[in-house]
Amino acid sequence: MMPLLRAAASAGLIAIVGTVASSTAKADDTVTVKQNITLNGESDEAQADMKTVVDAVVQINEGKIQQSIDGPLTDVVTRYEKRYAHSGDVVFSARGMTQGLMYLAEAAVKHSVKGKGSAIDVGPAWSMAYWGRGYGYSEMNRFPEAEVELKKALALSPRDAQYASELAYVYQMEGRFAESLALYETVPGFLDLMDGWGDSEKTEFHCKSLRGQGYDLVELKRLDEAEAAYKACLALMPNEPKSLGELNYIKELRAKGG
Incomplete structure (x- = not known):
């Protein structure tokens, strides 16, 4: 069969640049005091991490695939994994206000059933770094490794x-x-x-x-x-x-x- 045109990285880059999440917010009146909902996408750190990921994807498109995966993308992933892997919070990494509020609203509904809980949207860099590694592995035809990374990206932004x-x-x-x-x-x-x-x-x-x-x-x-x-x-x-x-x-x- 004729080869299928995959999702082009150029379109992805256009999307990346304009999709940093919204400002910090606390739980609204519909959520009890025990249920903390936070959006953190506009912090200086989140913005810097996003620039790192965008630059890394540019590297991939320049053919520096393994260098991008092993260097900046893994640096971003490692920082977030260390910070949130055992936090006990429900963590999302949305690419904008619409996604972030939807994920957090769903988390709030689950919390209301449990009676307590915390959820945070850390901004787009973490999930995008997983996507970047998956995209890089895919470009090298290393599809099992790409699958692992992309599933991690979707776990953070379903x-x-x-x-x-x-x-x-x-x-x-x-x-x-x-x-x-x-x-x-x-x-x-x-x-x-x-x-x-x-x-x-x-x-x-x-x-x-x-x-x-x-x-x-x-x-x-x-x-x-x-x-x-x-x-x-x-x-x-x-x-x-x-x-x-x-x-x-x-x-x-x-x-x-x-």
């Missing part, structure tokens, strides 16, 4: 369209097409949570998720559904070349009785 897309791609490269399909199907529902992404980035990721679904569906021999997915991408991005190419590939399969 509704991130870029992290989900990257892991779906990894599953695809590992031949796990049903798992890849299920993950790609979640991406469109995450796009409105991506603060700082413009309409063009959202449309691009939406179309990529549909192409990913189409690729998986062809591998699963569900050609009618694959065709529909590629046509849905073309409805968003008319004349998108990879979708057109894959539709021709589906025609060839059908002509051969595939």
Whole structure:
């Protein structure tokens, strides 16, 4: 099959620059005093860590992949892991106010059942550093290692369209097409949570998720559904070349009785 265009790093960088989380806040009136909710994304430290991650992703795109993984990305990861791994808090690493408030609101609901608890959004750098390492390993075709890192990113930010897309791609490269399909199907529902992404980035990721679904569906021999997915991408991005190419590939399969 024609190779699938993965989630481009250039689009990711556009998204990274504009998505630092909001200011520090305490629990609101709907949460009891025992349930502390904190947003920490605008601290000087969080901003500096985010710059480190952005610069590291630039290094990856310049071909300095292992250097980026072993150096700045691991430095950021190690600091956050040491600080929060055994804190007892529910910790998130959201890429903006919309994500962060959703995660913390969900944590508050769980706390209200338990009667106490603390949750914190540490800002985007931690999850993005895991994503960066996963992206780097993926670029080196080291997919099992990429999977480990991307799952860590999603554990900290479960509704991130870029992290989900990257892991779906990894599953695809590992031949796990049903798992890849299920993950790609979640991406469109995450796009409105991506603060700082413009309409063009959202449309691009939406179309990529549909192409990913189409690729998986062809591998699963569900050609009618694959065709529909590629046509849905073309409805968003008319004349998108990879979708057109894959539709021709589906025609060839059908002509051969595939």
